[in-house]
Amino acid sequence: MNKNRSMEKKCRKLECDVLIAGGGIAGVMAAAAASRCGAKTILLEAAPFLGGVVTMGPLEALMTPEDSEKTVIAGMAQEFLAFLKSLDEKAVPTPDTTGYCASIVPYDAEIMKYALAEFLYQYQVKVLMQTMLEEVKTEDGVITSVVVFTKTGRMEIACKAVVDATGSGYAAYLGGNDIMSGDEDGRNQPVTALGRIGNVDISMLKKYVEEHPEEFKTFQDGIDLSTEFLHLWGFRGTLKEGYEAGKLRLLRNEIHVMQTTRLGEVVINYSRINADPWKEEELSKSQILCMRQLNELLAWFKETIPAFQNAYMVQTGYVGIRESGRIKGRYIMTKKDIISARQGDTDVGMGAFPIDIHKPDNGMECERILAGYHIPWECLMSEALENCFAAGRCVSSDFEANASLRISMTCMSTGHAAGVMAAVYALNKGNFKYERIAQLLEEQGAIL
Numbered sequence: 001m002n003k004n005r006s007m008e009k010k011c012r013k014l015e016c017d018v019l020i021a022g023g024g025i026a027g028v029m030a031a032a033a034a035s036r037c038g039a040k041t042i043l044l045e046a047a048p049f050l051g052g053v054v055t056m057g058p059l060e061a062l063m064t065p066e067d068s069e070k071t072v073i074a075g076m077a078q079e080f081l082a083f084l085k086s087l088d089e090k091a092v093p094t095p096d097t098t099g100y101c102a103s104i105v106p107y108d109a110e111i112m113k114y115a116l117a118e119f120l121y122q123y124q125v126k127v128l129m130q131t132m133l134e135e136v137k138t139e140d141g142v143i144t145s146v147v148v149f150t151k152t153g154r155m156e157i158a159c160k161a162v163v164d165a166t167g168s169g170y171a172a173y174l175g176g177n178d179i180m181s182g183d184e185d186g187r188n189q190p191v192t193a194l195g196r197i198g199n200v201d202i203s204m205l206k207k208y209v210e211e212h213p214e215e216f217k218t219f220q221d222g223i224d225l226s227t228e229f230l231h232l233w234g235f236r237g238t239l240k241e242g243y244e245a246g247k248l249r250l251l252r253n254e255i256h257v258m259q260t261t262r263l264g265e266v267v268i269n270y271s272r273i274n275a276d277p278w279k280e281e282e283l284s285k286s287q288i289l290c291m292r293q294l295n296e297l298l299a300w301f302k303e304t305i306p307a308f309q310n311a312y313m314v315q316t317g318y319v320g321i322r323e324s325g326r327i328k329g330r331y332i333m334t335k336k337d338i339i340s341a342r343q344g345d346t347d348v349g350m351g352a353f354p355i356d357i358h359k360p361d362n363g364m365e366c367e368r369i370l371a372g373y374h375i376p377w378e379c380l381m382s383e384a385l386e387n388c389f390a391a392g393r394c395v396s397s398d399f400e401a402n403a404s405l406r407i408s409m410t411c412m413s414t415g416h417a418a419g420v421m422a423a424v425y426a427l428n429k430g431n432f433k434y435e436r437i438a439q440l441l442e443e444q445g446a447i448l
């Protein structure tokens with residue numbers, strides 16, 4: 001037996017047309033789209049699972065495919081939702097009982113985890129899990145390859161185009177592109193781990209809402225308790241009492257509770273820590289503190305709300321980053337673009353979620369969007385790198401616009417567009433024209 005074993009020293013080599021960095025919901029859509037366009041596609045993801053915040057968060061629900069009048073997100077997102085429905089039949093758009101947005105898609109995070117992986121398998125994308133992007137090599141403003149770190153050593157992957165779906169713009173940043181982060185004072189939104197709670201008595205929960213309407217916020221005429229999937233925003237009095245009784249160390253005025261498609265299960269959005277998303281030490285400490293906050297909340301709910309009496313924690317998620325690096329692109333989407341339902345000549349997708357800013361203190365700043373806005377392709381093009389396209393949370397936007405663009409279904413829309421753009425660039429650089437991108441996106445069902 002060889003006693004002098006060591007990691008492979010030689011850097012292994014791979015090659016592809018399109019390299020997708022990051023396997024969150026945006027990266028998965030981008031990978032499927034690039035592959036559908038005929039590009040040999042590799043997706044790398046640091047975690048052992050796909051989905052990012054959507055599976056490891058885990059989210060309350062996917063928001064939002066519609067504005068107040070029409071569907072705004074279709075294409076690859078719709079194709080994926082149809083596939084998800086074949087595994088989780090109740091994962092379909094349903095009215096948002098808070099009225100905050102037109103509709104939302106509840107789901108089971110465990111089924112989602114499998115669905116995303118299976119979807120890419122069917123699209124024949126080569127997926128490298130537990131693989132961390134480490135270095136980006138460029139020549140004259142063009143990415144030529146990336147170097148990744150794995151448990152067994154390094155690999156260099158030569159590529160013709162890159163989609164940066166890392167949430168933070170790491171690929172663009174490593175390639176020399178500028179990154180924007182935080183509000184005008186450089187402060188980022190707080191981080192949060194969500195909790196999945198099982199064995200909640202939903203009919204008792206509805207009774208609680210009926211008996212305590214003052215606890216809950218809604219943007220419409222009351223909460224429709226006949227609906228199958230409740231989305232609640234509030235629990236104001238219960239939270240205040242818990243804080244005053246010393247049972248909750250975190251004071252939040254309101255929280256979100258959303259039913260998943262699993263019987264008797266809800267996702268709770270309560271924990272909150274002001275942490276620097278660029279510092280691993282702070283994020284690691286936040287993970288512990290968020291789990292503590294969630295466990296305290298569950299204990300308090302079990303004590304005070306009959307619907308939670310027999311509830312238990314199914315999963316505390318990983319600490320989710322709302323906003324960190326935004327890639328500086330050839331156009332920076334602004335708050336004005338969002339609230340004025342902007343439309344232009346080079347649009348590649350849409351969004352309709354409110355501007356939703358969790359303040360570093362206890363508050364929230366919300367601005368509802370009734371008419372969807374259109375996203376131009378320049379927003380997905382990095383300023384300094386010809387073949388690097390942004391998808392998801394890290395698209396080129398100011399702090400406030402990002403607070404709408406970051407929502408999962410809008411990330412699916414920009415993911416789809418970035419995947420098509422990268423494929424067209426990689427396969428046919430000479431024909432990298434907006435008309436060609438728009439034609440392909442429309443053929444694939446996207447709403448531009």
Ligand SMILES: Cc1cc2nc3c(=O)[nH]c(=O)nc-3n(C[C@H](O)[C@H](O)[C@H](O)COP(=O)(O)OP(=O)(O)OC[C@H]3O[C@@H](n4cnc5c(N)ncnc54)[C@H](O)[C@@H]3O)c2cc1C
Pocket residue numbers: 021022023024025026027044045046047050051052053054057059060061062063064131132133134165166167170191192193194269320321322391392393394406407408409411
């Ligand atoms: C607490 C919280 C609650 C939210 N609630 C909702 C909600 O209820 N509904 C909703 O629709 N949206 C919600 N959102 C927003 C939305 O879920 C996310 O913004 C969206 O899912 C982001 O998708 P993404 O693919 O851009 O990024 P991410 O999900 O962050 O995925 C990025 C992926 O890239 C990987 N990665 C990063 N760096 C590297 C690297 N160097 N090498 C390899 N891989 C890397 C990460 O591991 C990750 O998997 C919430 C967000 C948070 C944080």
